[in-house]
Amino acid sequence: MLLRTAGLHTIDPGTAGDSVVVTDGHIDRVGAFDELRAAKPDAVVDHRYADAIVLPGFVEAHSHAMAGGIWTHVYVGYFDNRDPDGKLWPGCRSLDEVLDRLREADAALDDPAATLWAWGLDPIYFPGERLVAEHLDRVSEHRPIFVIHASLHLATVNTALMEKAEINADTLAEGVPKDGAGNPIGELQEPAAMMLAKDAAMGFFLSLMNPEGIEAFGKLARNAGITTVVDLGSGPIASDSVADMWQQAVNDDAFPARVSVFHNPGQGGPANLDDVAEMVLMRRAQSTDKLRFGGVKFVLDGSIQGFTARVTEPYLDGKDNGLWLVPPSQLADWIRPVVDAGLLLHVHCNGDEAVDVLLEAFVEAVGATPPADHRTTVQHSQLTRRDQYEQMAALGMCANLFSNHFWYWGDQHVEATVGAERANRMNSARTVLDLGIPLSIHSDASVTPLGSLHVAWCAANRQTATGRVLGADERLEVAEALHAVTMGAAHQLRMDDEIGSITAGKRADFVALDADPFEAGAEGLRDIQVVGTMVGGLHHLVG
Amino acid sequence: MNSPRIPLTVIGGYLGAGKTTLINKILTGDHGRRIAVIVNDFGDVSIDEALLAPAAGGMRALANGCVCCTAVDGLATALDEIAALDPPPEHLVIEVSGVGDPWGVAQWGRTPGYELDGVVVVADPLSIRGWTEDRYVGSTVQAQLTAADVVVVSHADDEPGAAAEVAEWLGEAARAPVLVGTDLDLDLLLGHRDGPMAAPQPHADHVALTFTPRAVDRAALRAWLSQAPSTVVRAKGFADTDEGTLAGQRFGHRVEVVRAAMTDPVMTVVCVGTEVRGEVREWCETLAVGLLD
Numbered sequence: 001m002l003l004r005t006a007g008l009h010t011i012d013p014g015t016a017g018d019s020v021v022v023t024d025g026h027i028d029r030v031g032a033f034d035e036l037r038a039a040k041p042d043a044v045v046d047h048r049y050a051d052a053i054v055l056p057g058f059v060e061a062h063s064h065a066m067a068g069g070i071w072t073h074v075y076v077g078y079f080d081n082r083d084p085d086g087k088l089w090p091g092c093r094s095l096d097e098v099l100d101r102l103r104e105a106d107a108a109l110d111d112p113a114a115t116l117w118a119w120g121l122d123p124i125y126f127p128g129e130r131l132v133a134e135h136l137d138r139v140s141e142h143r144p145i146f147v148i149h150a151s152l153h154l155a156t157v158n159t160a161l162m163e164k165a166e167i168n169a170d171t172l173a174e175g176v177p178k179d180g181a182g183n184p185i186g187e188l189q190e191p192a193a194m195m196l197a198k199d200a201a202m203g204f205f206l207s208l209m210n211p212e213g214i215e216a217f218g219k220l221a222r223n224a225g226i227t228t229v230v231d232l233g234s235g236p237i238a239s240d241s242v243a244d245m246w247q248q249a250v251n252d253d254a255f256p257a258r259v260s261v262f263h264n265p266g267q268g269g270p271a272n273l274d275d276v277a278e279m280v281l282m283r284r285a286q287s288t289d290k291l292r293f294g295g296v297k298f299v300l301d302g303s304i305q306g307f308t309a310r311v312t313e314p315y316l317d318g319k320d321n322g323l324w325l326v327p328p329s330q331l332a333d334w335i336r337p338v339v340d341a342g343l344l345l346h347v348h349c350n351g352d353e354a355v356d357v358l359l360e361a362f363v364e365a366v367g368a369t370p371p372a373d374h375r376t377t378v379q380h381s382q383l384t385r386r387d388q389y390e391q392m393a394a395l396g397m398c399a400n401l402f403s404n405h406f407w408y409w410g411d412q413h414v415e416a417t418v419g420a421e422r423a424n425r426m427n428s429a430r431t432v433l434d435l436g437i438p439l440s441i442h443s444d445a446s447v448t449p450l451g452s453l454h455v456a457w458c459a460a461n462r463q464t465a466t467g468r469v470l471g472a473d474e475r476l477e478v479a480e481a482l483h484a485v486t487m488g489a490a491h492q493l494r495m496d497d498e499i500g501s502i503t504a505g506k507r508a509d510f511v512a513l514d515a516d517p518f519e520a521g522a523e524g525l526r527d528i529q530v531v532g533t534m535v536g537g538l539h540h541l542v543g
Numbered sequence: 544m545n546s547p548r549i550p551l552t553v554i555g556g557y558l559g560a561g562k563t564t565l566i567n568k569i570l571t572g573d574h575g576r577r578i579a580v581i582v583n584d585f586g587d588v589s590i591d592e593a594l595l596a597p598a599a600g601g602m603r604a605l606a607n608g609c610v611c612c613t614a615v616d617g618l619a620t621a622l623d624e625i626a627a628l629d630p631p632p633e634h635l636v637i638e639v640s641g642v643g644d645p646w647g648v649a650q651w652g653r654t655p656g657y658e659l660d661g662v663v664v665v666a667d668p669l670s671i672r673g674w675t676e677d678r679y680v681g682s683t684v685q686a687q688l689t690a691a692d693v694v695v696v697s698h699a700d701d702e703p704g705a706a707a708e709v710a711e712w713l714g715e716a717a718r719a720p721v722l723v724g725t726d727l728d729l730d731l732l733l734g735h736r737d738g739p740m741a742a743p744q745p746h747a748d749h750v751a752l753t754f755t756p757r758a759v760d761r762a763a764l765r766a767w768l769s770q771a772p773s774t775v776v777r778a779k780g781f782a783d784t785d786e787g788t789l790a791g792q793r794f795g796h797r798v799e800v801v802r803a804a805m806t807d808p809v810m811t812v813v814c815v816g817t818e819v820r821g822e823v824r825e826w827c828e829t830l831a832v833g834l835l836d
Contacts, residue, residue: 192648
């Protein structure tokens with residue numbers, strides 16, 4: 001096949017042209033159309049992207065498969081979002097709009113006893129307000145309603161649900177706040193309290209990982225132009241049934257993406273890290289062209305907007321420091337078997353104190369001279385300081401920054417979490433590049449929507465929802481941002497030999513755009529539409 | 544609501560605190576109780592491999608009648624599986640991770656079918672003070688101590704001097720009763736196995752007494768429980784009130800009064816030492832009908 005385009009951006013300095021010859025799912029040759037036509041007269045010319053700009057398919061190195069399954073439920077988030085079928089769900093900008101959305105969903109349900117689940121509510125956008133049962137009772141006094149907050153640590157439920165679950169004045173659980181009269185207000189905080197509404201809570205969490213959810217995850221990736229997407233720990237792949245579910249879904253030609261599935265030991269599977277390494281090696285051997293195992297993810301701390309990230313300087317409101325998910329003094333023992341086995345290690349560190357702990361433990365585990373090309377990646381790395389980046393550079397680590405935060409929480413970081421000084425140097429991509437650290441940027445879907453052009457826009461503009469620009473000097477050029485969402489991410493997944501650029505010999509994974517990102521410029525990146533993708537030579541149309 | 548609930552105890556403490564020793568004792572001890580234990584997946588010291596290697600389903604029955612499992616699919620699932628055991632265990636113990644918040648985990652004791660018995664936090668005499676000042680985990684370890692209903696100082700046989708010294712310091716830091724000793728009786732930590740009706744048995748480290756409380760109201764029962772002398776580690780029982788039977792419980796300093804299924808009024812008090820002190824007896828007499836023996 002000879003794919004003719006209106007323009008190629010290969011993300012490979014040595015390769016240029018407007019057309020690509022694709023053979024057996026791989027890139028055979030890149031060049032000018034006439035030249036390729038002459039060289040490959042038998043190749044069938046494919047004109048479908050003759051008016052489109054084609055890039056290597058985007059690579060998302062931090063997302064979660066539940067981003068697909070969660071769309072089983074009604075979206076009530078603050079920002080506009082699109083479901084796997086491409087339908088636009090406008091953001092709910094007030095609690096009234098949340099209730100309106102729920103009323104529509106209530107009316108659309110045939111079974112009057114069916115539970116109504118909703119997701120995406122983030123109270124940080126409604127300071128001074130609180131969604132409680134009384135509000136939800138105005139949607140329905142009969143149907144159980146379960147609204148899970150964006151953090152997934154909290155749900156608001158209505159009175160009908162509390163009555164069904166026997167959550168009442170006698171309920172003792174700490175995570176069930178009560179009003180002055182001693183009655184629960186409808187918030188269920190943290191898993192133990194949410195599980196008091198067991199049917200509703202299990203109904204929600206079990207809906208997140210199943211074949212339909214993985215299919216939806218693939219559609220979301222495709223619609224965003226992503227041809228390789230990570231599931232950074234969603235289901236315990238130690239389980240054969242979970243691993244088989246991935247194999248069945250992703251190896252189907254109709255599935256529109258490659259998926260790299262990481263294992264997070266905190267979510268089940270072997271308890272001993274030697275056993276974890278052995279299990280992941282076993283899975284890695286089962287990798288296919290489209291489905292990859294071999295990555296391990298640790299989570300050290302929480303989130304900044306949830307005030308649970310571990311920070312060296314206190315939060316603005318003087319709240320307690322965040323929480324650890326791994327005992328710091330145990331971390332070296334976790335790292336050693338994974339790195340020794342040659343597995344890829346990605347570590348979630350939102351706060352800078354978490355990065356301190358990781359750097360100390362990494363040196364303790366592998367020594368000051370780590371194995372060559374280990375590509376251990378700090379995930380999120382949002383508050384990482386320059387001195388820490390210097391160490392990361394010296395240790396050969398990579399950084400995958402959560403640039404979408406500028407748009408989604410930038411204003412809150414200035415006003416509520418860490419203040420202007422730290423907000424200005426959050427996700428400091430320029431510093432990362434200046435120090436020669438391999439860079440990628442991500443969405444952490446479902447935390448923010450899958451969308452590499454939006455992430456690139458964020459890194460190139462560092463603009464908040466109200467128009468603030470945070471740390472202008474840390475902005476990326478368009479070329480750098482596009483590199484981060486293609487080659488940069490491919491490198492961190494150790495797949496840069498086969499994806500991430502349009503280079504002869506690599507897999508024929510492309511994204512077709514309706515405009516040229518270099519002409520659109522930094523400001524216009526997020527307005528560019530994805531027309532379609534190609535994965536291993538197979539076309540996938542955006543839905 | 545009326546079927547018996549499984550009492551739940553969480554055991555917390557930082558790495559090296561001695562949680563595993565305590566849990567090993569529960570899992571292997573000749574105590575005659577059917578106790579289910581959910582161990583932390585990534586405990587710092589692995590319990591005897593033969594005991595712990597999780598079988599399919601993550602649950603393993605032990606020779607002494609205990610059951611051990613890891614929460615492979617989350618605590619909610621593990622709690623379901625344990626509640627479904629036939630016969631059900633008499634008690635559930637959950638080991639909290641070294642950086643876990645014991646009071647947060649204790650909230651699983653509010654799950655239907657369970658009742659929260661208490662939060663036990665274990666502290667190693669040689670390292671606990673250092674950990675509370677540690678740059679990274681100081682606030683985490685302090686919060687664990689604050690969450691404790693009782694603190695157990697481990698390794699007391701190896702380090703008797705340090706244990707005694709740190710116990711005094713812990714009394715301030717944790718504001719909870721501090722128990723020293725590696726051979727603490729389970730009745731002290733988990734409560735009496737057959738409920739409050741059981742006849743008190745002689746023990747080396749504690750003594751119990753049982754009496755019939757007079758009819759009171761909720762506020763009076765709560766006030767009485769709140770005023771326990773310092774040697775009282777736990778008190779648990781039922782009292783008749785104008786709103787029906789109430790269950791009252793005190794473990795460490797934490798007091799709870801909740802509605803209960805109708806039952807005879809009876810109260811059991813457990814205190815440290817070899818005999819019931821006068822102050823405890825006087826305190827009990829303010830609630831008791833008739834004589835105490």
